[in-house]
Amino acid sequence: VVLYFGVKKGIEKVSKVLFPAMLMIFIILVVKALTLSDAGKGLEFFFGIHPEKFSTEGLLYALGQSFFSLAVGFSCMVTYSSYLSKKENIPRAAVSVATMNIIVSILAGVTIFPIVYSFNFEPTAGPGLLFIVLPSIFSKMAFGSLFLAAFLLLFLFATLTSSFSLFEVIIAAFNPRDKGRGKIVFIIGLIVFLSTIPASLSFGTLSHVTVAGKSIFDATDYLVSNILLPIGCLLISLFVSFRMDKAMILEEFTNNHTKSMTYFKIWKFLVRYIVPVLIIIVMLFSL
Numbered sequence: 674v675v676l677y678f679g680v681k682k683g684i685e686k687v688s689k690v691l692f693p694a695m696l697m698i699f700i701i702l703v704v705k706a707l708t709l710s711d712a713g714k715g716l717e718f719f720f721g722i723h724p725e726k727f728s729t730e731g732l733l734y735a736l737g738q739s740f741f742s743l744a745v746g747f748s749c750m751v752t753y754s755s756y757l758s759k760k761e762n763i764p765r766a767a768v769s770v771a772t773m774n775i776i777v778s779i780l781a782g783v784t785i786f787p788i789v790y791s792f793n794f795e796p797t798a799g800p801g802l803l804f805i806v807l808p809s810i811f812s813k814m815a816f817g818s819l820f821l822a823a824f825l826l827l828f829l830f831a832t833l834t835s836s837f838s839l840f841e842v843i844i845a846a847f848n849p850r851d852k853g854r855g856k857i858v859f860i861i862g863l864i865v866f867l868s869t870i871p872a873s874l875s876f877g878t879l880s881h882v883t884v885a886g887k888s889i890f891d892a893t894d895y896l897v898s899n900i901l902l903p904i905g906c907l908l909i910s911l912f913v914s915f916r917m918d919k920a921m922i923l924e925e926f927t928n929n930h931t932k933s934m935t936y937f938k939i940w941k942f943l944v945r946y947i948v949p950v951l952i953i954i955v956m957l958f959s960l
Contacts, residue, residue, distance in 0.1 A: 675833075676840055676858045685756075688834050695827040698820065699780045705810055706787040715786035718796055733958045736951065740902055742774050747902070749838040752845075762928050764936055784810075803828070840865070903956035907949055914945035 675687055706712060744750055757766070788806045789796045807824065811817035840861065848857045871879055875889035884892035913922065926940065927933040 675837055676844065676862070677855050687830070687837075691827060691830040691834065695824075695831055696777070696780075698824050698827060699777070699784065701820070702784045702807070702810065702824075703780055705814060706784045709787050709791035709810075711790040712787035715788070715790040716783070718790065719782045719786045730958075733955055736955045737898075737959055740906060740955075741898075742778065743771065744835070745906055747839060747905075749835060752838040752841040755845075760928070762933075763926055764933060764940075899956070899959040903952050903959070907952045907956070910944050910948045910952065914941075914949075 706715075709715075739745065754763075754766075757763075785802055785806055786796060788794070788810045789802065792806070792809045794802065794806055794809075808821055811821035811824070814820055840858075843861050844854070844857050845851075847861070848854055871882075872890040872893045875882065875891075879889060882889055887895060922941075923937060926937045
């Protein structure tokens, strides 16, 4: 339904309500987490600097994680940036996106790790912490069940808004003139829905089915995360560096601000020479 109404009337209106609401609940959780008995140990684990634990492997994992957290290589940025005003300063917008990503990540860490240590969970449990740790703190709060339901609902919507942006690029590709949008949305939605059923069932009915020793879900995740996503990033960087019209790039980047020229030259050098090498290294390591 949201995709049927498009970006402006659908995705944008939904996002304007959901993301601020999720941020407010996050802040409430941070305050509560910091009052727990072993909050200090959790903060030490999260913010503690231990040079002896630094490794190239950890650095490459961090670089790989940055692809996800900033949605680099996905089509999210393509969708939302295509609706920006011509007056928008792209470098400034990029800094805003990165800054907000860091803030939300820190809020998540400040929430999760004090709970982990206060309730004796394993801090390296990964994504499962979301559904194990947070219910523990909600159970200690007044109206905790209500807060938990609201948070998980908002988390679902946060996931959906990312999905909307991924869908939108496919919809736009098959419907460049934005006519007959409803039919395209239905067909693409149905195809994606059906194709994801095996991955969904890999935790139950199809748990015995493996692909290269991995469950269907893990194999799909590996294909996208370790192969397709880095390749997409690599192709984008090479296309922008060597094939895209240079005058267009300069105009979009500087937005007629001469003081942006220095940043443009730095960015151009990074995208052409540094970024492709780093992407290849991360991809080879992840394989």
